[in-house]
Amino acid sequence: MSEKTKLVEARREKALIPERDYDKSPILECVNLGINFGGLKAVDDFNLTIGRTEIAGLIGPNGAGKTTVFNLLTKVYQPTTGTILLDGKDTHGMNTIQVNHAGIARTFQNIRLFNNLTVEDNVKAAMDHSMHYNLFSGILRLPNYWKEEKLAHKRALELLSIFRMENLASARAGSLPYGAQRRLEIVRALATNPSLLLLDEPAAGMNPSETAELMENIRTIRDTFQIAVLLIEHDMNLVMNICEGLCVLNFGQIIAKGTPEDIQKNPAVIEAYLGKQKEA
Amino acid sequence: MKRSMNSRRTNLLNYATYLLVIAFFVIITVMNSSGSLSSIMKGMLVPICAYSVMAVSLNLTVGILGELSLGHAGFMSVGAFTGVTAAVALGNHVSSAPVRLLVGMVVGAVFAAIVGVLIGIPVLRLKGDYLAIVTLAFGEIIKGIFNNLYVGLDSRGFHISLLSDTTNLDPDGTLIIGGPMGLKSIPTIATFTSGIILLLITLVVVFHLVNSRTGRAVMAIRDNRIAAESIGINVTKYKLMAFTVSAALAGAAGSLFAMNYTTMVANKFDFNTSILILVFVVLGGQGNMMGSIIAASALTILPEALRSFSTYRMLVYAIVLILVMLATNNPTLKSFFSKKKNTVPVDPDEPEDGDEGKEAV
Numbered sequence: 001m002s003e004k005t006k007l008v009e010a011r012r013e014k015a016l017i018p019e020r021d022y023d024k025s026p027i028l029e030c031v032n033l034g035i036n037f038g039g040l041k042a043v044d045d046f047n048l049t050i051g052r053t054e055i056a057g058l059i060g061p062n063g064a065g066k067t068t069v070f071n072l073l074t075k076v077y078q079p080t081t082g083t084i085l086l087d088g089k090d091t092h093g094m095n096t097i098q099v100n101h102a103g104i105a106r107t108f109q110n111i112r113l114f115n116n117l118t119v120e121d122n123v124k125a126a127m128d129h130s131m132h133y134n135l136f137s138g139i140l141r142l143p144n145y146w147k148e149e150k151l152a153h154k155r156a157l158e159l160l161s162i163f164r165m166e167n168l169a170s171a172r173a174g175s176l177p178y179g180a181q182r183r184l185e186i187v188r189a190l191a192t193n194p195s196l197l198l199l200d201e202p203a204a205g206m207n208p209s210e211t212a213e214l215m216e217n218i219r220t221i222r223d224t225f226q227i228a229v230l231l232i233e234h235d236m237n238l239v240m241n242i243c244e245g246l247c248v249l250n251f252g253q254i255i256a257k258g259t260p261e262d263i264q265k266n267p268a269v270i271e272a273y274l275g276k277q278k279e280a
Numbered sequence: 281m282k283r284s285m286n287s288r289r290t291n292l293l294n295y296a297t298y299l300l301v302i303a304f305f306v307i308i309t310v311m312n313s314s315g316s317l318s319s320i321m322k323g324m325l326v327p328i329c330a331y332s333v334m335a336v337s338l339n340l341t342v343g344i345l346g347e348l349s350l351g352h353a354g355f356m357s358v359g360a361f362t363g364v365t366a367a368v369a370l371g372n373h374v375s376s377a378p379v380r381l382l383v384g385m386v387v388g389a390v391f392a393a394i395v396g397v398l399i400g401i402p403v404l405r406l407k408g409d410y411l412a413i414v415t416l417a418f419g420e421i422i423k424g425i426f427n428n429l430y431v432g433l434d435s436r437g438f439h440i441s442l443l444s445d446t447t448n449l450d451p452d453g454t455l456i457i458g459g460p461m462g463l464k465s466i467p468t469i470a471t472f473t474s475g476i477i478l479l480l481i482t483l484v485v486v487f488h489l490v491n492s493r494t495g496r497a498v499m500a501i502r503d504n505r506i507a508a509e510s511i512g513i514n515v516t517k518y519k520l521m522a523f524t525v526s527a528a529l530a531g532a533a534g535s536l537f538a539m540n541y542t543t544m545v546a547n548k549f550d551f552n553t554s555i556l557i558l559v560f561v562v563l564g565g566q567g568n569m570m571g572s573i574i575a576a577s578a579l580t581i582l583p584e585a586l587r588s589f590s591t592y593r594m595l596v597y598a599i600v601l602i603l604v605m606l607a608t609n610n611p612t613l614k615s616f617f618s619k620k621k622n623t624v625p626v627d628p629d630e631p632e633d634g635d636e637g638k639e640a641v
């Protein structure tokens with residue numbers, strides 16, 4: 001155990017996190033993370049450190065293993081090798097539910113809302129862990145039912161107001177337009193009080209003005225809640241604009257890490273995206 | 281607190297359901313006092329209430345939790361047998377029939393809830409068809425157990441034996457459960473009023489459960505299990521909770537149902553009964569409690585009303601059922617009703633979320 005901790009310390013010195021987070025311990029550290037599906041190494045030797053209030057990006061060509069990394073972090077898959085430290089605590093042996101309670105919330109690439117529930121109930125459902133009244137209080141509608149439900153209602157509207165969606169609170173989630181569904185997923189994830197928010201292609205299917213608004217929203221979320229955000233995105237405009245640190249994956253391995261400026265100039269990244277330049 | 285449009289509409293529907301039940305009670309009471317109620321109809325009042333409670337409770341599993349259970353009659357029989365045993369045992373000490381009925385129903389509900397937890401733990405790990413098949417099997421197992429159970433009561437207390445009657449009762453003792461002979465000499469203390477009260481309690485429990493954090497979590501699991509886990513909802517716990525509440529209500533209904541007759545055999549609560557209750561739920565609409573009650577009442581009365589067809593009775597029953605199903609699924613009618621309710625009709629192209637565990641996330 002102590003040996004493992006030492007290893008992390010050594011890596012932490014090399015890790016890149018925003019300067020303002022330097023004196024705080026990082027929220028997430030992945031050490032040698034890897035998963036094999038049969039003989040296929042979907043993700044291999046994945047090392048990543050994210051600062052307390054960092055907006056980090058995970059990019060790479062299709063099939064590079066980006067969503068697999070999210071699934072490893074949220075324990076949809078159990079890693080074959082390596083360690084995930086969330087706020088310094090090893091998440092080994094936790095399941096998806098426990099990881100969420102520990103502070104990781106996510107959105108999905110293919111939207112997964114509770115389609116038959118209202119927008120408000122989608123958000124309230126995510127507050128379940130922070131509500132405490134039991135089955136009988138709920139059925140008998142004891143005072144703590146009313147108290148907690150009132151609080152949940154207020155908080156749900158507050159969270160929805162980040163994306164100016166309060167007026168949609170009573171709409172059925174499945175009936176929302178695509179962009180609004182994506183935003184609702186983010187609100188739902190936020191409602192679980194995460195310290196790390198994972199966004200899987202938040203701008204997919206959005207038009208440029210919606211994307212610009214989303215960028216602002218992500219910054220607002222980071223500033224208001226003081227949380228870290230890790231996002232997967234193919235929209236380079238968004239990634240280069242809001243991410244402070246970037247990590248590029250290709251065939252399950254990290255090929256580059258650094259600031260957006262560094263990444264744009266990195267020959268390995270250009271090769272992964274555009275192919276090798278023919279020698280003259 | 282500002283109420284949203286949607287929750288207001290749900291609340292209105294809930295109140296309408298309560299109102300319907302109370303109106304039914306008032307009409308029947310008035311008819312009964314004026315003597316215009318036939319003796320056949322009188323005999324069906326308690327079964328109508330019991331089947332309505334069964335339908336509403338199964339609707340909690342099928343419509344709200346979204347899992348198909350084919351063993352609901354099993355919980356009904358647990359409630360019937362344990363509830364009647366309690367009522368008989370109490371008969372020596374308490375003479376008040378309502379108290380005995382109440383204790384019987386509570387005992388029935390508690391035992392059914394215990395069985396619900398025991399069955400739910402293994403069963404709720406399964407999904408869809410597999411879950412349906414296993415609940416069917418458990419329903420049959422419960423029937424098998426009660427067909428071979430002997431419970432007697434004498435001055436020395438309860439005597440229980442399995443497979444053969446080795447209870448060795450004192451001469452003053454009574455055999456309450458007699459294996460394949462079932463329940464004998466049941467106190468027929470179930471009344472229409474108590475049935476309506478149970479139905480109202482059931483509605484309150486189900487509606488309040490649906491509008492609490494439990495209900496939200498259960499419906500979230502139904503809509504998308506993977507997303508529910510990702511936001512930290514304890515899937516197993518909430519599934520078990522809904523399943524147990526459903527079983528407990530079925531137990532109370534079974535207890536009420538049994539105490540309307542002098543004898544009751546375990547074979548009454550077989551697969552056919554489970555399917556019958558499922559038909560109430562499907563016909564009334566999944567998640568629609570008022571529909572369940574109307575369907576349960578109509579389909580309990582219908583076979584009696586069709587007596588004039590004699591031999592062709594069940595054939596006509598089936599045809600009526602098919603016609604009603606066709607009519608309720610008619611797109612023109614559906615859009616008419618959804619327009620009336622001023623809601624967005626469900627988009628038929630909307631992809632059904634299969635939600636398999638192995639699916640890429």
